Amino acid sequence: MVKQNIRTDKWSIVATQKQKELLQNTVSEFRCLVRCLIGVVQTHWSTIGRLEANKQIPAVERLIHATAKNPEIKYRYFGTRFHKFPSYYRRGAIQFAIGQVSSFVTRYREWQSGIRKRKDALPPRLNTDCRTYPPLYKNQCIRFADDNNSAEIKVFTGSDWLWITVGVTGHRQRHLNPDNQRQSPYLIVNEQKCHLSVPFQIKNAKLKEKDSVLSIDLGINTTATASIVNFDGTVSHREFIHPGRDIDRRDKRLKRVSRKASLTGKLCKGFTRGLYRKAGNINREIGQKVSARLVKIAKQYGVKYIVFEHLKGWRPRGGKRKSTLRQRFHSWLHRRIVELTQMKWSELGGQVQFVYPRGTSSNAFDGSGKVKRSSKNYELAVFSSGKKYNCDLSASYNIGARFILKLMGGNSPQDEQGKSSCSSPRSWVTLSMLWSCRPTL
Structure with a gap:
């Protein structure tokens, strides 16, 4: 049916x-x-x-x-x-x-x-x-x-x-x-x-199975980082989606809220309601633009699955009280983008899937281990080998690889939680694991 x-x-x-x-x-x-x-x-x-x-x-x-x-x-x-x-x-x-x-x-x-x-x-x-x-x-x-x-x-x-x-x-x-x-x-x-x-x-029509997926990493500095990851571990397409003009318009209104709050003593009910309403409308427009672009990429490369991290219910911890970082976390669009993409892509016959989020950003996609974030540019990741790479792009590779291994029937340590502890720490799923599977494909 x-x-x-x-x-x-x-x-x-x-x-x-x-x-x-x-x-x-x-x-x-x-x-x-x-x-x-x-x-x-x-x-x-x-x-x-x-x-x-x-x-x-x-x-x-x-x-x-x-x-x-x-x-x-x-x-x-x-x-x-x-x-x-x-x-x-x-x-x-x-x-x-x-x-x-x-x-x-x-x-x-x-x-x-x-x-x-x-x-x-x-x-x-x-x-x-x-x-x-x-x-x-x-x-x-x-x-x-x-x-x-x-x-x-x-x-x-x-x-x-x-x-x-x-x-x-x-x-x-x-x-x-x-x-x-x-x-x-x-x-x-x-x-x-x-x-x-x-x-x-x-x-809805059913899309055919393809040998690639569209993996998305949603972030604060870059709204969405998209990658087309193939089953053999190659990356066909990568793209940064970040509507900077709309984000600047939203942040400008939120800064006005902070400025007025600092000049006001006790805040009353409905304080700067108009600015919050305009910022929320801009946020909704950003979600529509980003989700539409993701669906367009998926249609262009003919994939069936769009893969996100499972961040439902997750609350970020960061930023001091009344800081701009905390304000940016509050306006993060990770759930809105996922919901809009799911509605649009399911109408075309595709599926939106989710993977375990831990370790996708903190581990290098080449399997070299943990990465170090630059203190000046948080988007820049330094691998243990000394290689410098975009952290969000590396995370999108790992997200796609984690789902592909799960789709192929592999037992991901992050998806299978054992009742007993093991003597050595389990390895994190990265893009390099797909490279090792190339001969068996």
Whole structure:
């Protein structure tokens, strides 16, 4: 069975001021219905919660919506307040209300059973004022043009539901792939702009096995160091990825935070919130650029595996209090780059793998032993033989070699942890071990 993933595109809506007001009215009316439905679902949850998923929505509709077969309903308010409400909008609201109540009941039962973050934790509350958005079902709430450059959306005018035509821009490439199935988009409207959140069900292809991998070393001085390591130990490509301009923009704002903090006594809540927000946005942009470049290299050389160090949960230790080094550690992007690369590469059929991190940077790739870091330039490593080399580049070689040996079935001392201690220290996996395996390949 081919694995399928859901990816969401953001399609901007080009609309007049009047059309934006109608779209905002539609979202407001939808949320009003959701607030009313949450109370109904909560009241009858003892019955609704026991039903199967495909029978819950019809059960709620029988309580609020009068038909020829169901003339007597329990809540007539919905027939007068939400007159002519489209059926698919109503079912989307019911589905969200059921999910909201189900989540509350689950969390409340956990709180009653004693599963709490703190002993004095307050019980969860049912939130009815939720900021949800309406789903737009095909041909019922939205109709796209053949070129997807425009769409008709059913909106609420205040007294009736009508169709309006708006422009759609900002497409990506997912809708051009015939294997990708477009699902019902969501109408996202706020005070500044409005857009469609369009999910696609993607059928991933499987990449063929290759005799090389892309190994990545993530660092502070250099954002990412990439190497194409072959199974015979040769290196086909090496590259340093370090968007210096964006990093300077981020660090400039963080320095302004430090300067203002040094001139201020007691820091209040929300101190320099705007600068932190801008620095965080720049950091997100850096993560997108670096991950996109890594995926591009992997596609260029046709590899299947992108290999990182397993650094999840690792917290760096370094830098004095209020120092710039500690601030740089806080803005390190090792998890963001890994997550973005994993999402992008898995969509193309590749895999992201991880190896044990210890020893990759502190051991020379040629097997000569431990390296010494230069006190003036921390990126420079001096091998025991006197050779000088980039430490991050050497680490990327070792990362690739460590994964290749594991893939070939070799027992890496770092991956296999024995229960008994050995008399001599175990050797670290370096690129030189692949060189010794050349005759057997």
